[in-house]
Amino acid sequence: MVRDLEEETILVTGATDGLGKRVASALAGRGATVLLYGRSRERLETTFEQIREQTGNEKLRCYLANLSSLGAVRDLAGHILSDKERLDVLVNNAGVISPEREESEDGHELTFAVNYLSHFLLTSLLLPLLRASASARIVNVASAGQSPIDLDDPMFERGYDAMGAYTRSKLAQVMFTFELAGRLHGTGVTANALHPASLMDTKMVRGTFGYTMSTVEEGAEAVVRLAASPELEGATGRYFDGTREARANRQAYDAEARRRLWALSEELCGRLLEPAARR
Numbered sequence: 001m002v003r004d005l006e007e008e009t010i011l012v013t014g015a016t017d018g019l020g021k022r023v024a025s026a027l028a029g030r031g032a033t034v035l036l037y038g039r040s041r042e043r044l045e046t047t048f049e050q051i052r053e054q055t056g057n058e059k060l061r062c063y064l065a066n067l068s069s070l071g072a073v074r075d076l077a078g079h080i081l082s083d084k085e086r087l088d089v090l091v092n093n094a095g096v097i098s099p100e101r102e103e104s105e106d107g108h109e110l111t112f113a114v115n116y117l118s119h120f121l122l123t124s125l126l127l128p129l130l131r132a133s134a135s136a137r138i139v140n141v142a143s144a145g146q147s148p149i150d151l152d153d154p155m156f157e158r159g160y161d162a163m164g165a166y167t168r169s170k171l172a173q174v175m176f177t178f179e180l181a182g183r184l185h186g187t188g189v190t191a192n193a194l195h196p197a198s199l200m201d202t203k204m205v206r207g208t209f210g211y212t213m214s215t216v217e218e219g220a221e222a223v224v225r226l227a228a229s230p231e232l233e234g235a236t237g238r239y240f241d242g243t244r245e246a247r248a249n250r251q252a253y254d255a256e257a258r259r260r261l262w263a264l265s266e267e268l269c270g271r272l273l274e275p276a277a278r279r
Contacts, residue, residue: 010035024051092123218242
């Protein structure tokens with residue numbers, strides 16, 4: 001069961017392919033005003049047209065940005081704050097796996113920067129809008145693949161490997177979710193994380209593993225449930241494996257580690273965390 005979305009505004013990052021595209025289409029099909037984020041103008045325009053044609057929804061909006069740049073993330077937040085009076089759901093879905101160690105425009109390890117740090121900043125900047133729209137929901141798309149974060153080497157400068165970087169970034173998302181849920185207690189804004197489905201049939205999974213185990217539709221069903229199911233109204237600070245509540249890596253339950261990650265994230269985002277003014 002999904003609540004009535006006709007009056008709701010939902011932002012989905014990474015909406016031009018794979019899971020994000022299917023989630024955006026499902027939410028648009030239920031009447032929501034869906035804000036599509038993508039980093040390729042061509043794919044963004046194609047996705048916009050496809051979803052509009054499939055759903056008949058004329059309330060889609062597009063935002064172009066590159067999440068590997070924290071400045072671009074801030075600009076994205078500024079545009080949304082300028083354009084919209086409410087934001088009912090934020091789905092942080094965009095993600096990458098970098099085969100070799102690369103650095104973002106800001107000098108941060110690329111997988112950590114895109115999968116986690118960009119969403120930390122985007123969520124932080126959009127919190128005033130989410131609070132004003134309570135009860136609002138934050139859904140962080142993580143993974144069952146989680147590895148403890150070396151907080152003394154968060155940029156993975158020693159012994160880098162692609163899957164290690166990916167699984168660290170996904171645990172960072174879960175740790176952020178738990179810490180954020182606690183900090184938002186009493187505001188009416190909830191935050192939850194999930195592993196949508198194992199090795200979904202996406203371009204990233206096929207390119208990394210060469211095989212798949214589940215469909216994008218399975219993963220999208222789990223994400224849409226967290227974003228819109230009435231039965232989860234008020235649920236917060238939880239981690240789900242598909243539609244079942246589950247246990248994350250034990251570091252996610254270490255309050256001191258969560259606080260250290262939060263402080264590190266604030267330090268890395270720096271002045272960009274100052275409120276993004278409405279334009």
